[in-house]
Amino acid sequence: MMRGSRLPAGRRLLWLPIVALGVLPLLTGDPYQLSVWTFILLGLIVVLGLDVLLGYGGQLSLGHGVFVTLGAYSSALLTTKLGWSGWVAMPCGMVVSALAALLIGIPALRLRGYYLAMATLGFPVVLDGVLRYFSAWTGGSSGVSGVPRLALGTLVLKEPSQVYWLAFVALCAVFFATERLVRSRFGLALKAVHADEAAAAARGIDVARAKVLAFVFSAVLASLSGSLYAHYVQFVAPDTFGIPYSIMLVVMLVVGGAGRLWGAIVGTVAMMWLPELLRAASTWEPIVFGIVLAVVMLFAPNGLAGLARRRPSIVLPAAGDAPHIDLPRPATPHASGLLLMDDVSRQFGGVRAVGGLSYQVLPGRVQALIGPNGAGKSTALALIAGTIPPSSGEIRFAGQRIEQWPAHRRARLGIGRTFQHVRLIPGLTVLENVLLGRYAAAGSGRHDDGVAAAAALVRQLGLEAVADAYPSEINQYQARLTEIGMALAGKPRLLLLDEPAAGLSSAEVDRLAQLLRGLRESGVAVVLVDHVMALVTASAEEILVLEYGNVIAQGTPGEVLRNEQVRAAYLGQGVPERGAVVAEDASNAPDAATLPAHLPVLQERVA
């Protein structure tokens, strides 16, 4: 539970427009004005849900009006045909909408891209047709009229101000829920899914499930709005919430700024007020509307709210109350290794990226995987992390067969990873990114403890100065550390690091080596892929050398570096035995032209 005192000022400010909406009707007694504002509030309820789906989850629904229609018709039909109370019909409508969203969402959200948009675009047309076809029950194209008003006990809510207050209370509840949701673990997960599905899965997030849940949530809110509409207007027709309405929802959201709750508020109020401002020239309304949308999209692609720098939803709490971090999970004894790969292969078309790899990783050790470019190192890590399934072979982790598990399940089992090219979530601060990493440590308790633990980790990594900065605002070393922090936050038993030293200075490489040695002591197993030999020799106890997908050597750093075959394949012959020394000091390095072609790090340094 987030206590009020912990709420950053920005979060409290967010309630300001909501309160303003509540006060406004007190200033005007005009029933017409009140009805306009009631419709704005009802629209806002839908748009807030859509913001969770599109702004946070990145999934576009172009037919969201169907859920409003489902809510409105559920309320209208259950009350007029069966004589149910509106208060009972309303949750029924929400259940119907949630089921419909599951039905649509589960197949449509398995895939990336515009899939949901394509699948939802025609729904208003389909539902419209269905409502007309079953006219005996639904009233066909003439709709349902005579929907009773809602009542509180004996008080029938029929005055415009009463209906307004009802809508306002509903909006407050919805806003409270939505604001909590986007700030929660789940909200972070949604942002991650939006930005980078593979990176999200690596943190233990079930991507498809997160998208479906967001869709269901938005559908339930839409349904609530529809029910309130039906009881207010007392009439509903098949095309009330058709394609134009559905498109308008998206327009209002993107004009205001998707991904920000106050963007949804600004967009909805502005775009729903526009017709009132243009009443004198109502025929020009669509043209003005189109121009406004075009101008906003062209000059402020993130909407009006996007013009302001995003405020972190969670800021680094003051030091002092940082709890002890329990990094590794309780170590379970394994007869053999923590990770066991047995004859694992992966083909890409005709290319055998990894061929018959058998590999064992022991807890509390740093094991390096090296080899020339294209040797299959990253593929090997991807096979362990579950980004790609193996073509054949067996992978066991902590005694469980995992080769068919999706990436997010493996992350939850205790496999953390970083990517060759840092994959942080751009919309999250350093602290929030690290907090997101805790997702993998499933059931890791209360959100606040999570924040405190993430903050402690951020401090431990020396990132407190940039804790509230966004990934675009930090340097490569800080980004690498943040990504390692993300992985560590998931309390991994095995940490896979893909070229963490690439692009770092030698001083930074030293600090990284120190960090890895520290991890080893805490019992975490580390598999390190890197070309920077300074890091490998300084931290690894064992080196496995791959070439063209096959193991060519395995042993201690000393053994491996003396191995003739390794030197031929990887280090190039005629290079001093400790290539790492050369790598560390660029000023002594020979010209790029004389360097062995297989040592990219040397070339990088000289270039």
Add this chain to the structure above:
Amino acid sequence: MDLSALPQFVAGGVTVGAVYGLIGAGFSLVFKASKVVNFAQGEFVVLGGLVTYSLMALFGAGAAAASAAILASLAIVVGIAALLYVVLRQARHGSNEFTFVMVTLAVAIALRGGAGLAWGTEFKTFPLFPRGSVNILGAVLTYGALITLAVTLLVSVALWFGLYRTRLGKALRACADNPAVAQTVGIDPKRMVLVAYLGSGLLGALGGLLLTPALMMSYDSGVILALKGFTAAVAGGLANPFGAVAGGLVIGVIEGLGVGAISSDLQNAYAFLALLFVLAFRPQGLFGGRQEFAR
């Protein structure tokens, strides 16, 4: 239900499906070149019909006047497509595809509003095709329907020739596959996107021209027509213009059969329900490569 009427529904479905296919090919062309779904495609269709209607009234009767009206309206709609492209070019650096999609939606809303102002809300039509019909397998096909099918076939062949047998087409396909690489061999991706928009304008206008004499056109017909065209394009594999034409024919027939066999209440729903089946079992579309679908 009267089974003997089915061939007639199929024939009607094929004819209207051909037009959906043309509209869908316009979607495909733009999507292929720029990964953007052009919401204004339906407006190209509406304007193709309504502009021709007005120009025909203006130019007077006679084959020469009608031809002039047709050519002029095609040119006007292609000009509007070019204008849309110019608007899109104003986007800030760093805009993503979603931004562009929203801008096309904005232009669509404005064009629809403008059409409402200029032509009012009534349906318009004009005579274009010679009267008469032939009987094929129990279905009566008007000359208009035959001409529509012939034009669609011709356009498909021209599109194929243009994309696969001309330098411009090859450049456009290269750009669709990888704009960065295409640029290194001297292709200007922006120009290719312009070409795609011009092409989609022409395809849309042709669709409007063929549809209006048979089914009439109003300022807001674009929403449903775009939906059908888009359905055709998605069913065919979105980035594949020929798939779109084929997809259009398929959904046209499904729609015709649905109306004939079940009910016309659901007329606009059949195509979409069919699309859902396609998406559930073959997400890349009937004729699309998987790669082209994935973002």
